[in-house]
Amino acid sequence: MSELKGTPHNSAVKGEIADIVLMPGDPLRAKLIADNYLENVVCYNTIRNIFGYTGEYKGKRISVQASGMGIPSMGIYSYELFNHYGVEKIIRIGSAGAISEELKLGDIVIASGVCTDSNYISQYRLPGLFTPSGDYEMIKTVTSVLDEQNVDYKVGTVFTSDVFYNESMSDLEDWKKMNVLCVEMESVSLYCNAIRAGKKALSMFTxxxxxxxxxxxxxxxxxxxxxxMMEAALEAAIRM
Incomplete structure (x- = not known):
């Protein structure tokens, strides 16, 4: 795809997206980051209002693009970034719901591993259970930045769900028994896509x-x- 001139979901020409991409779920959060933190910004995508921007942060070229909501949406956009646009690293910066009683509103969580109720992993036809995990070097870099910034955080297993409005909260109570920290809706497809493509990914949440x-x-x-979370991700990105 050396002559790539866009996909059905992304109008970027190959080369317009940086090697490292920050991915919030919300397109307006992507715009907020581009407007307030990046210099020399170019908008490379507006298809379906999934905004994507490339600019510079402290002299390093960084892109920020929304993922949309849910496993399928993240699956599409991260797959194309890794496999069509040559992106090497993605940092998801999203929101999550606490499962652990140790977490409160505004706390930061970093996903070392992901559990899921999704069928996404079945496409790989593996002869057993597969547990996708975040890249260790990226985790080390982000936690180092958070330590320097004196920001509290937790690292551990998170739960990626297909369901936002669940009929029963008892499912979360069951995950809580296994010390799962929080629930979100995108990371399993991001981590699987990164691992399958030989690339790197990390999810962090507020x-x-x-x-x-x-x-x-x-x-x-x-x-x-x-x-x-956003400032830690940006600072970590320039060290990766």
Whole structure:
């Protein structure tokens, strides 16, 4: 695909996207990062309002692109970034719902491994269970930045679900028994795509919901208040 001039989901020409991409779920959060943190910004995608931008952060070329919501959407966009556009690393910067009682609104979680109720992994026809994990060197870099910034965080296993409005919260109670930290909706496809392509990925989250307590951030707060996570991801990206 050396002559790639776009896909059905991304209008970028090959070469317009940096080697490392930050991926929030929300397109407006991608725009917020591009507008407030990057210099010499170029918008390379607006198809389906999944905004993608490339610019410079402290002299390093970085892209930021939304993933949309859910495993299938992340699966499409991260697959194309890795396999069609030559992206080497993706950092997901998203929101999550706490499962662990040790987490509160605004806390940061880094996904070392992912559990799921999705059928996404079945496409690989593996003769057993596969547990996708984040890249260890990326985890080390991000945690080092957070330590320097004196920001608290937890590293551990997260749960990627197909379901946002679940009929029963008992499922989360079951995951809680296995010390799963939080629930989100994208990381299993990101991690699988990275591993299959021989690339690297990391998911980090800000806790926006306490589903077992019925507490949530407002939509605007989700988009604008994840400053610690976004700044840590940007600082880590220039060291990778």
């Amino acid at each position: 806790i926006s919901d306490l589903p077992l307590e019925g507490v949530s951030m407002e939509a605007d707060e989700r988009r604008t208040s994840f400053t610690n």
